[in-house]
Amino acid sequence: MTEIKVLIEGYAKELKKGWVASSTTCLITTENKKIITDPGCNREKLLKALAKEGLSTNDINYVFLSHCHPDHILLAGIFEKAKFITFDTNLMYDKDLMLEFDKHVLGKDIEIIETPGHVLEHLSLLVNTPKGKIAVAGDVLWWVDGEDQVVDINQKDHSQAKGMDMDKLIESRKKLLKMADYIIPGHGKMFKVKEC
């Protein structure tokens, strides 16, 4: 059985100068593998959340990184034994060994899907759980703190990062909304996809 748990709900808050922001981090357990998605950049929160699960950084087999933004990836390196699955021309790394990956490398219940738009190289996960299909969306969908979480495929991307492509982003949003029963956004709360 494959389970997914949100360890840290991602947040993004604009300050007078700069931001305080870190991504949603999930723990997925499947076929004796433990996977962390987007470890973010808040060390204390991440270590506390792992400890609460009775896990150490050594227990994680894979770290999945949806894309290359620092608020999603800075803590990847604390997982000493993990293989990294990345946006970076879709390669997987086992220490310094570069490998190609198959969309089911994380297990038969987990599919890696390409979801460009927020940036050119962006991946999401679709996880088949007893509760339904849950998408780990990365920043295909995300909200700033205090904003109403309205799902609008045309919603402006707050970051307007280099490499953003609105047409591709809309396509990626459509894809996830069609495939998933629930969506876990890069920053914000998990939500159920409404039938339309």
Next chain:
Amino acid sequence: MAEFKVLVEGYARKEDGCSYVSSTTTLIKENGLNIIVDPGMNRELLLESLQKEGLSTKDINYVILTHYHIDHSALVGIFENAEILDDGEIYSFKSTIKNHDGKIPGTDIEIIGSLGHAMFHCSLIVKTEDYGTVVIAGDVLWWRETEEQKTDKKSLIEHKDPFVKNEEQLIESRKKIIDLADYIIPGHGKMFKVEK
């Protein structure tokens, strides 16, 4: 004036059909601060080389990421007390994000944009007593282990980057750093003297 040492010489090599890759990691010391550039992917080599310098991961004040490809950035998370700088911003492991003013705080080390290889990319200009102006280039210049490192100006500008994102920008970035540097430290390969 800064002192510097290449801790890990970056490589990109094939062995028995497998690709191994990790970036050059450089240690800079200036005004009592310890700075790491591009921690890379090879945990064992990095920790060994730090130890040789009498340093632990806790002693590092700043980590600079020339760009976010995982072979350069994966291990940044192990430096628990560091702040992280990229081409424009400074991050903490408490998830704060602010702009920086083009220098590593408390030093004269300049961070300059050097686009082309990746959507975001920066290089460092380090003034030293023994080597004059050293540019830590990141992947503005890099070689595979099987390639000869030709360092005349023409060869440097024309050197092929199979992962280039924007050729024109890359050439501009190369010209810029060649003009500035007495020595260049590439993202993968050996440090070399610039022929004037």
